[in-house]
Amino acid sequence: MRYLATGVLAASLALSGAALAQQKAGELTVAMTQFPSTLNPHIDSMLAKTIVLHMTQRPLTTFNEKWQAICLLCTELPTIENGKAKPVDLPDGKKGVSVTYTIHPNAKWGDGTPVTTKDVLFTYEVGKNPDTGVANMEQFREIVSIVAHDDKSFTVTKDKLKFSYNLMNDFRLIPEHIEKANFDPKSAADYKKKTAFDTNTTNPGLFFGPYKIAEIVTSSHVSFVPNPTWFGDKPKFNRVTFKVIENTAAMEANLLSGSVDYIMGELGITIDQALAFQKRQADKYNYDFKPGLVYEHIDLNLDNPLLKDKRVRQGLLLAINRDQIVQQLFEGKQPVAHTNVNPLDWIYDKDVKTYRHDAKKAAELFDAAGFNVMKEGYRHNAAGDRLRFELMTTAGNRSRELVQQVLQSQWKAVGVEIVIKNEPARVFFGETTKERKYTGMALFAWISSPENVPLTILSSKHIPTKENNWAGQNYTGYKNPEMDKLLEDIEVELDREKRRTLWTKFQAIYSEDLPVLPLFFRAEPFIVPKWLKGIVPTGHQYGTTMWSQNWAAN
């Protein structure tokens, strides 16, 4: 049986591709690994939901594939230059900003009701209510007021004049004409049980995007059909289905058997799987490995006396060969990170200090830090302390475990002992990093957006403690007054060139201090059949489905 099985597998691998994906006219089936728990735009936060929602509606503004801010539902991006945004002095003496948007004149919900400022005001009312259970509350909290001028134009006043003043990327509208009946401000907590997005998901009135939802089966699939009231380019498919297949090996099999046509990069197979797949199926698909804003790095617990020494941190980074890891494990598809700023971001400083693999220099730094006694193959200081750290990450993530073992062996070569201790994701993120319970190193990723200011990650005011109820994401415990000030300055600097100078300074401090060890930016593999056109990976969280009207069969 076993050998028979082996034979079958070997034979099928040799002949794989015999049953090729057959395209059904006008239909597209897409595989993804996760199903959204809710489709309400503001309750809960998960990538799968954003991806599905972008098929059926548009936020006011977003970033395009070149990482530039653009208007989607609005007609023109408001700026101070074009007069649609004005700095204002708020009653409490702070400097705020008023931004005026105009909703696209042809925007209509799927049942024909126009999208109007009523929806904007209603969305704000729902979002700002603390009992609604909104995931990203900050975007509502920063709004001082919204004033509607007519059906289509309105002015938002925000409490702080930041350089990103005109962005409302996560401001997704809720249809007032449907949801008003389900939302009672006095018992807002019940809204999540009543929202039509979950109780009557196929109601066309919930959507104004190129597609609307025709069928949805929780945890299994969601099917879209064109929405006739959409104001943009006509969608090209009669039916698009997103099918959930959690196991990525099974996902590959589904692609080969033709039961799905295309694997979405945002929630698809892992990069090593995709690279191996490409070798076997080079001609049948187009491959796009879009490096994105997922920043894989190692947080260092700066309360650890060994890690307090900057020389040790720099030595650690010099001792590992990230170029080799990226080349050998990921065929160079994931760029090495030097700081948390992605090379594709316009603020990236080409001349940032880099740490190319240099074992000799690393050894010198360790020696200088006092770890110059070799015992049992590892470095010790005069007091007999071993240069030894615990390296933790999420258990069961094969890719991270591979990187972890390579790092362990590269550090061993310079006399640093690494003990691997992995935990399930919920414990790792819910306790170990959040409550800063890791003793040495924590390997994980931050997802960001273009020109994101990592205030909560690097500012000393955001170190989680028991006293502040573990608020903040500065898990390393990094404290640098210069950095604190810089982060606040960047946020409110409107002039691009001045901001560029500040960002350069930011990257200089980051790469000198190394509160975290930068590893690389993750790439998302898109496996697209040759006949499918119009898929443009973006590399940030506002992904391909935002432009789904351009998807077409060749």
Next chain:
Amino acid sequence: MTRFLSLRFLQALLVVLVMSFVVYSLIGLMPGDPIDIMLSGDPNMTAADAARLRAHYGLDRPLHERYLEWLGNAARGDFGFSRQHHQPVLAIVLPRLLNTLYLMIGAFVISVAIAIPAGVYAARHPRSWVDQAINLFCFAGISVPTFFLALLLIILFAVKLGILPAGGMKTIGQSSFTDQLRYLILPVMTLTIINIAQITRYLRSGMIEVLREDYIRTARAKGAHESRVVWRHALRNAMIPTVTIMALECGTLLSGAVITETMFAYLGMGKLILDSVLANDFNVALIGLLFACSVTLFLNLVADLLYAVLDPRISYR
């Protein structure tokens, strides 16, 4: 008998009650929680948002308080909402339960139908080549990892031959029974291959032992027809361990087919329970687990009753 059954019923109620508390506490005691995972996936969310959401879902209240509230509501037939899916618990659980029942019954009936003749034959001809073949098949079935077996079947039947769907519940846009049946074949086949081994092996070893017993020799010596000896006298006595195992396996199929369900993207109870537990979706996890517990209790009761049928000397008082 009535007294025995009503006693068992009371015991079962007690077990379910205790289990509900144990399960609730276990889920509550797990360190970390899924809301914090949202943070690492959304740059705009802050730790303060996470704390607010926890309070919103009542996850910050003391465990015993939440448990008692849940118990009170459940006793009144209100099983609450799924924290994860924002839908009433039964709307989530019932369709899954139905799917699992198809899977469970299919796999159970087929395994038993194959395993009993195979086990008996193997026992009557120990160490013959048929016996060895049956044994090898059984060992392969239990030592091949489920994910591997599932992938092999997908490759063979969906990719190479293209005659069965690779996974899912139904062809989208269709709702005929035969269509659903096609989606059941591969998962049922996977579970059958895995389950057949146990029943066959217990039956085989039980039969071998019984066939050596004096009373079987006596029956044979008296000239009783061989098939009557085997199927009436021997099988009956060899069935006690087999019945035990069948009851246990049937229960496992209800909530333990997680890997099979995942590989074939089949929406069953196993995956639902696992996901709900991991997501701290207390309401769904509890109903799912209590259901699985009740089924186990029921199946083991059936097994106990069957013992008495198989061996009339066993009595419960």
Next chain:
Amino acid sequence: MVSLSPSETLIRDEAGLPPATRPAVLIWRRFRRHKGALIGGAVLVALALLAVLAPAIESWRGQDHEAVNLFNRFQPASAEHPLGTDDLGRDLLMRLIYGGRISLFVGLVTACLTASIGTVIGLVSGWYGGRVDAFLMRLCDGWITLPLLPLLIVLAAVDPTKVGLPAAIAKSPDLSLYRIVLIISLVAWTTSARLVRGVTLSLKTRDFVQAAVAQGASTARILFVHILPNALSPILVAATLASGNIILLESTLSFFGLGIQPPVASWGNILTNAQEIIWSQPMQAIYPGVLIFATVISLNFVGDGLQDAFDPRTEGR
């Protein structure tokens, strides 16, 4: 008809025979006749030897099983690497040999522990019946449905030094291994408990047991001398069939951070890691799979052999 317990037959046989044929010798003689059992035993001994000698083999071959070499990934079989290399360029043969240390230890020790716990509970439950039986079996029913996952996550969070373990043990690298054994034994005893209890229910009504009771034999003696030997066949099947499952379960534990941590190898984690690369590197899954298969087969044949060896009636055939 007064039938004697087989073990009593054994004792009487012993009394009438010359000293050279003590029971152990008899058992060995019968065992030896089972060819499959002999081969199985040999395979197990060979695998165990490899595991024990792993460090010696490592230094003899000059292959460090944990040394990463990124330029050497997925090398095909060669004289230097008879089975090729893995995803980090490590010698696969060496990793499999080291993996055997963990997997065989966990598989064999846990299977024995599980069977022992289950047997004692089953014997007590079946023999005493009544309230004892009701309590133990309802405990068992609940235990079966106890969700493994939250239990594992909660257990992983327990700080071993806080539960009174001396720091020397708590800090020892073998701790995770003992923990795996303990956890699996704690969850897996239910099958053998239900099996043994079922058989005990039936056996305690038999004449030879009643005779022993009438003669005033102690309960312990009746349970372990009269009943246990006759309940051996399902216990052996349960223990030998479970071993494969246990070896695979170990890798599931690692998934939750409870098992062994990388870079330590086990058959289970080599297999699980192969899951994502199964299409391009199927051999990474097949080698550990074959080893688990070989272990399961060998154990089962040895089990069959033992069943025959302990059953004096085989003598007459």
